[in-house]
Amino acid sequence: MGIRMKKLLIYLKDYKKECILGPLFKLLEAGFDLIVPLVMAMIIDRGIAAGNTPFIWQMGLVLLLLAVIGLTCSITAQYFAAKAAVGFAAKLRHGVFAHIETLSFREMDEIGASTLLTRLTSDINQVQAGTNMALRLFLRSPFIVLGAGILAFTIDVKMALVFVVVIPLLALVIFGIMLVTMPMYKKVQSFLDQLLGTTRQNLSGVRVIRAFNKEASQIARFGEENDRLTRMQLFVGKISALLNPVTYIMINGALVALIWTGAVRIHLGDLSQGQIIALINYMSQVLIELVKLANTIILTTKCVACGNRIQSLLEVEGSIKQESGEKPTGSRDFADRRGDGEGAEVEFQDVSLTYQEGGEPALEHICFTAARGQIIGVIGGTGAGKSSLVHLIPRFYDATEGSVKINGRDVKSLAVDELRQRIGIVMQRAVLFQGTIRENMRWGKGDATEEEILQALELAQASEFVFQKEEGLDYQIEQGGRNLSGGQRQRLTIARALVRRPEILILDDSASALDFATDARLRKALQNLPYRPTVFIVSQRTSSIQHADQILVLDDGELVGIGTHQELLKRCQVYQEIYGSQYKEEEE
Numbered sequence: 001m002g003i004r005m006k007k008l009l010i011y012l013k014d015y016k017k018e019c020i021l022g023p024l025f026k027l028l029e030a031g032f033d034l035i036v037p038l039v040m041a042m043i044i045d046r047g048i049a050a051g052n053t054p055f056i057w058q059m060g061l062v063l064l065l066l067a068v069i070g071l072t073c074s075i076t077a078q079y080f081a082a083k084a085a086v087g088f089a090a091k092l093r094h095g096v097f098a099h100i101e102t103l104s105f106r107e108m109d110e111i112g113a114s115t116l117l118t119r120l121t122s123d124i125n126q127v128q129a130g131t132n133m134a135l136r137l138f139l140r141s142p143f144i145v146l147g148a149g150i151l152a153f154t155i156d157v158k159m160a161l162v163f164v165v166v167i168p169l170l171a172l173v174i175f176g177i178m179l180v181t182m183p184m185y186k187k188v189q190s191f192l193d194q195l196l197g198t199t200r201q202n203l204s205g206v207r208v209i210r211a212f213n214k215e216a217s218q219i220a221r222f223g224e225e226n227d228r229l230t231r232m233q234l235f236v237g238k239i240s241a242l243l244n245p246v247t248y249i250m251i252n253g254a255l256v257a258l259i260w261t262g263a264v265r266i267h268l269g270d271l272s273q274g275q276i277i278a279l280i281n282y283m284s285q286v287l288i289e290l291v292k293l294a295n296t297i298i299l300t301t302k303c304v305a306c307g308n309r310i311q312s313l314l315e316v317e318g319s320i321k322q323e324s325g326e327k328p329t330g331s332r333d334f335a336d337r338r339g340d341g342e343g344a345e346v347e348f349q350d351v352s353l354t355y356q357e358g359g360e361p362a363l364e365h366i367c368f369t370a371a372r373g374q375i376i377g378v379i380g381g382t383g384a385g386k387s388s389l390v391h392l393i394p395r396f397y398d399a400t401e402g403s404v405k406i407n408g409r410d411v412k413s414l415a416v417d418e419l420r421q422r423i424g425i426v427m428q429r430a431v432l433f434q435g436t437i438r439e440n441m442r443w444g445k446g447d448a449t450e451e452e453i454l455q456a457l458e459l460a461q462a463s464e465f466v467f468q469k470e471e472g473l474d475y476q477i478e479q480g481g482r483n484l485s486g487g488q489r490q491r492l493t494i495a496r497a498l499v500r501r502p503e504i505l506i507l508d509d510s511a512s513a514l515d516f517a518t519d520a521r522l523r524k525a526l527q528n529l530p531y532r533p534t535v536f537i538v539s540q541r542t543s544s545i546q547h548a549d550q551i552l553v554l555d556d557g558e559l560v561g562i563g564t565h566q567e568l569l570k571r572c573q574v575y576q577e578i579y580g581s582q583y584k585e586e587e588e
Contacts, residue, residue: 084135
């Protein structure tokens with residue numbers, strides 16, 4: 001078992017009883033199985049050969065009793081093993097998901113969504129299957145193999161020497177193949193990761209693929225990756241498939257040797273017919289159990305490979321950590337003003353951000369201060385760093401250089417949960433979850449009243465279409481909001497952020513799907529909120545931010561302009577170009 005895989009056994013601690021009882025009952029079943037050939041030998045030698053019918057019936061009842069007891073032990077062992085394996089997988093899945101939730105966007109970008117999904121699904125399923133099989137057969141099969149060899153010596157020492165030769169050879173073959181296939185299964189899982197990543201991209205971008213008529217190229221790309229995975233799986237499968245024929249050849253060769261020499265010795269009177277039948281039965285048991293052990297080892301090999309991959313994910317530490325520090329003198333703590341309706345002061349001090357080591361900076365030396373209750377517009381071309389800037393406030397990413405402060409305190413010194421409870425954010429991509437509108441609204445505030453939800457919907461210009469539906473707030477939203485238009489999804493996500501009454505509200509290009517009239521009503525509602533949060537509006541439309549108290553103009557990660565709409569029109573070339581291009585489009 002891999003060193004990393006061992007660390008996962010902590011999730012089995014609540015199933016110690018099942019992990020002991022499962023193998024124990026399997027050993028009991030194995031013990032009863034080992035007695036059966038001896039009983040059969042007695043039936044042949046003392047019953048059939050002597051014509052003792054009552055003895056045959058008596059031993060027949062003993063066989064039936066052994067079968068019933070063995071079946072009971074087997075079912076009990078299966079129950080405990082399954083309970084431990086399924087419980088282990090459930091706790092492990094919960095632990096992995098909880099760990100993923102602690103990772104920042106930086107780690108998720110580096111690892112990749114397809115890899116995370118593989119770890120949570122395919123890898124954990126393999127660990128569950130391997131654990132189940134190991135608890136049932138990992139002790140039983142060696143026990144029967146050794147037990148059959150020992151009992152063979154009690155029958156006849158010379159004939160038992162065949163077992164001494166065959167069993168080590170079989171073990172050598174099995175463990176040799178296991179050592180060869182283990183690293184290959186790791187490659188298979190990594191290829192599966194890549195294939196899932198490609199599939200996920202194609203499914204999420206199917207409209208774009210069809211719009212640009214790229215179906216053929218994407219099918220070809222998928223086919224190449226699928227073929228590579230298939231070839232690797234077939235290669236590993238061929239090596240693993242050698243186990244059965246090799247073991248059968250060796251075992252059947254041993255059976256031929258037993259029957260050949262046994263027949264001669266029976267003719268000479270050194271062995272009875274019952275004894276040779278018992279030896280053949282023991283050899284057959286060795287064959288069956290070694291095949292089972294081989295399959296168990298293959299499955300366990302996959303289990304260990306997948307377990308190591310899961311543990312490597314659990315060893316990834318989130319880069320978002322709280323730093324110790326004292327409260328600045330004379331500064332009101334961000335956590336002291338819950339629900340007072342006042343926004344928070346946000347300050348960027350020489351902030352730079354680089355997504356990957358050695359890559360180009362996404363933001364460089366950003367400096368500005370947003371006063372409490374101000375509306376801040378953020379504008380710039382595609383890739384200018386607008387989303388990157390606002391993502392630093394709730395600590396989705398941490399600044400590479402400089403500091404982001406809220407009410408005078410560095411965000412790194414604030415508890416992440418407390419920080420994000422005070423911030424309402426609407427992402428570029430409107431994400432809704434399966435459930436009712438009311439349930440989605442309560443993502444923003446778990447104990448939100450009906451009145452608070454209705455007020456948030458009204459402010460977000462969403463109440464009109466919500467109450468056009470018969471169910472109203474109980475209208476069922478499908479996964480991802482598929483049964484709503486883009487504008488409806490955006491308005492509901494804005495309402496979800498507003499229901500929290502956040503001290504900082506971030507709208508990250510969240511009105512792009514709205515028409516100009518709805519966008520104008522939304523802007524007016526934000527300016528006339530019954531409370532005064534500090535609002536950040538990221539947009540590519542100058543019309544959406546021209547009434548902001550301050551506008552930040554970004555160009556290739558640099559802050560090239562800051563001021564009001566009128567000020568920027570006079571002295572910021574980038575803003576002039578953006579405004580001019582949009583103004584001409586509107587005139588045309």
